[in-house]
Amino acid sequence: MAIRTQPVTVNLGPQHPSTHGVFRMRVMFDGEEIVDVEPVFGYLHRGSEKLAEERTYTQIVTLTDRMDYVSSMLNNQAYILAVEKLAGIEPSPRGVWLRMIASELQRIASHLVATGFLLQDLGALGTPLIYAMRERENILDMFEMLCGARITNSYLRPGGVFMDAPSEFWPALDRGLNDIVNTIDELETYLSGNEIVFSRTKGTAVLPKELLINASITGPMLRASGVDWDLRHRAPYDYYDRISFERKLHTASDNYARYWVRVQEARESVKIIRQCIEQIEPGEVRPSFDDVPRLIRPPVGDAYAAIEGSKGELGFYLVSDGGIAPYRMHVRASSLINLTLLRDMLIGGQFGDLFVTFGSVDLNMGEVDR
Amino acid sequence: MIGLGLPRGFMVTLKNFLRPAVTEQYPDRHVGLIGAAKAAGMNPFQFLVKKPADSMKAIAGLATVPVAVKQSARFRGNEFTFFEDRCTACASCAKYCPLGIIEIVSVPGKIDAQEGESYKLDVFDIDIGRCMFCGLCVEACPYDALHMGTSFERSRYVRDELIITKEDLFDAPKRPSSFYRPQFEEKGFDPFAETIEDFHDAGRHERPSDEDLKRKWVDER
Numbered sequence: 001m002a003i004r005t006q007p008v009t010v011n012l013g014p015q016h017p018s019t020h021g022v023f024r025m026r027v028m029f030d031g032e033e034i035v036d037v038e039p040v041f042g043y044l045h046r047g048s049e050k051l052a053e054e055r056t057y058t059q060i061v062t063l064t065d066r067m068d069y070v071s072s073m074l075n076n077q078a079y080i081l082a083v084e085k086l087a088g089i090e091p092s093p094r095g096v097w098l099r100m101i102a103s104e105l106q107r108i109a110s111h112l113v114a115t116g117f118l119l120q121d122l123g124a125l126g127t128p129l130i131y132a133m134r135e136r137e138n139i140l141d142m143f144e145m146l147c148g149a150r151i152t153n154s155y156l157r158p159g160g161v162f163m164d165a166p167s168e169f170w171p172a173l174d175r176g177l178n179d180i181v182n183t184i185d186e187l188e189t190y191l192s193g194n195e196i197v198f199s200r201t202k203g204t205a206v207l208p209k210e211l212l213i214n215a216s217i218t219g220p221m222l223r224a225s226g227v228d229w230d231l232r233h234r235a236p237y238d239y240y241d242r243i244s245f246e247r248k249l250h251t252a253s254d255n256y257a258r259y260w261v262r263v264q265e266a267r268e269s270v271k272i273i274r275q276c277i278e279q280i281e282p283g284e285v286r287p288s289f290d291d292v293p294r295l296i297r298p299p300v301g302d303a304y305a306a307i308e309g310s311k312g313e314l315g316f317y318l319v320s321d322g323g324i325a326p327y328r329m330h331v332r333a334s335s336l337i338n339l340t341l342l343r344d345m346l347i348g349g350q351f352g353d354l355f356v357t358f359g360s361v362d363l364n365m366g367e368v369d370r
Numbered sequence: 371m372i373g374l375g376l377p378r379g380f381m382v383t384l385k386n387f388l389r390p391a392v393t394e395q396y397p398d399r400h401v402g403l404i405g406a407a408k409a410a411g412m413n414p415f416q417f418l419v420k421k422p423a424d425s426m427k428a429i430a431g432l433a434t435v436p437v438a439v440k441q442s443a444r445f446r447g448n449e450f451t452f453f454e455d456r457c458t459a460c461a462s463c464a465k466y467c468p469l470g471i472i473e474i475v476s477v478p479g480k481i482d483a484q485e486g487e488s489y490k491l492d493v494f495d496i497d498i499g500r501c502m503f504c505g506l507c508v509e510a511c512p513y514d515a516l517h518m519g520t521s522f523e524r525s526r527y528v529r530d531e532l533i534i535t536k537e538d539l540f541d542a543p544k545r546p547s548s549f550y551r552p553q554f555e556e557k558g559f560d561p562f563a564e565t566i567e568d569f570h571d572a573g574r575h576e577r578p579s580d581e582d583l584k585r586k587w588v589d590e591r
Contacts, residue, residue, distance in 0.1 A: 059466075145444065
């Protein structure tokens with residue numbers, strides 16, 4: 001006797017621990033197979049872009065912390081680059097080196113979180129996540145030494161950073177970099193060769209290269225398909241043109257490739273920080289208040305600056321009307337744009353792979369909704 | 371190689387199983403008899419004889435001692451440190467605050483023959499229920515009167531009690547964080563061990579000597 005089946009619509013989220021925030025999906029299943037997905041977001045909308053219109057340029061730094069709250073330093077860097085471009089500020093060299101070190105540390109922390117939660121979604125409850133978080137904790141301690149806060153840093157200012165690193169930071173950084181390398185070695189030992197990880201992630205949610213480019217996907221998702229696109233290399237900002245690093249590419253473009261690219265990128269970030277430590281020189285960390293006052297009034301115009309964030313191209317577009325606050329701020333949030341291919345990734349897949357695929361995109365709902 | 375991944379992974383978890391825990395207990399740490407005796411300041415045998423009830427508790431694993439959390443000296447805590455004598459009521463902090471939660475009311479104060487007219491602070495309220503501890507007010511203070519504090523245990527049941535008034539700030543222990551205050555770092559000031567009593571020590575400049583003051587205000591006039 002044939003079993004009569006019918007598609008079932010299931011509502012997932014927004015209050016679901018696996019959705020990395022408050023994200024809602026209406027998924028239609030036919031048995032175990034996903035037939036249709038409708039993402040619903042906006043539950044974490046705080047209106048950061050609008051709030052920026054009534055704050056001065058320095059005060060907006062505190063807003064950018066709260067957009068992608070696992071990579072605050074990178075958000076700060078992207079915003080500050082846009083302000084410097086808009087107002088024509090020449091940054092102090094030591095401040096630039098310091099913010100490069102801080103943002104590369106933040107990239108490692110963000111990739112560790114992404115990897116840990118991907119494994120959590122795979123069903124490895126706790127262990128890999130705790131190993132990754134333990135290492136992230138060291139990085140957050142370093143941030144506390146630098147700027148007094150762990151998550152909402154607000155460390156960067158137009159023209160550099162607000163304060164030089166304390167003396168105890170440099171030995172801690174040396175120790176921390178060695179620990180990070182050890183942790184990544186461990187992660188790779190028990191994950192990159194693990195048969196369960198292979199069978200769960202290899203060949204799932206494959207995205208063709210052309211589709212990724214057409215949807216303007218950036219970051220580790222794009223590099224996992226073999227496209228050599230890294231803004232640190234293609235359009236070097238800060239002092240990335242004085243740094244040599246490898247772009248790690250994978251060609252499979254499946255969940256495993258995305259995980260692999262993130263882990264390798266964290267290794268490259270360690271190398272970048274080591275080069276920064278070699279090249280940093282003593283000096284002022286920000287221009288004097290005569291050159292860059294606390295209340296900046298950029299000339300009328302607009303500017304767009306983008307960095308290679310932990311999740312893709314993170315850009316800030318600022319329009320100035322000559323006042324103390326921007327006329328308009330727009331954020332090119334990489335998480336939101338990477339989310340657009342969710343349907344293509346999920347449809348035709350299995351229910352068990354749903355959250356794995358979702359985790360491999362490495363979304364942050366704070367950045368999606370802003 | 372296929373087949374070796376799982377055993378290798380279990381070796382890693384075994385190695386991590388044997389390494390010491392990194393978890394920190396807060397606010398109390400469970401101690402045994404020796405730890406409880408050390409906290410009471412005597413050796414375990416004395417402790418066992420003098421305080422039998424406490425030592426029984428310690429042996430049963432119920433004794434706890436409070437622990438301090440490891441913090442950086444730049445930690446932006448939620449108690450502000452304020453030196454009223456340094457404040458000129460210029461309201462830079464209120465202007466610089468992104469949320470506008472600092473309320474300042476100043477009244478004309480005394481008129482000094484040497485230093486001219488001064489302003490007295492009447493109201494200085496910080497609504498830390500809405501504060502995000504970005505530290506921009508501290509960065510804006512031109513006279514080093516306002517500092518971030520280092521403590522963080524200020525939870526209250528009523529929202530109104532989260533408003534720090536001038537009197538609260540005046541009575542609070544002066545343990546300023548070295549956030550945006552490089553002079554504390556140069557002096558090697560440790561906010562978790564010592565306090566600053568004299569407001570002259572909180573500034574970014576040395577206290578001028580009496581000869582300097584006399585030269586500035588008397589001789590050069």
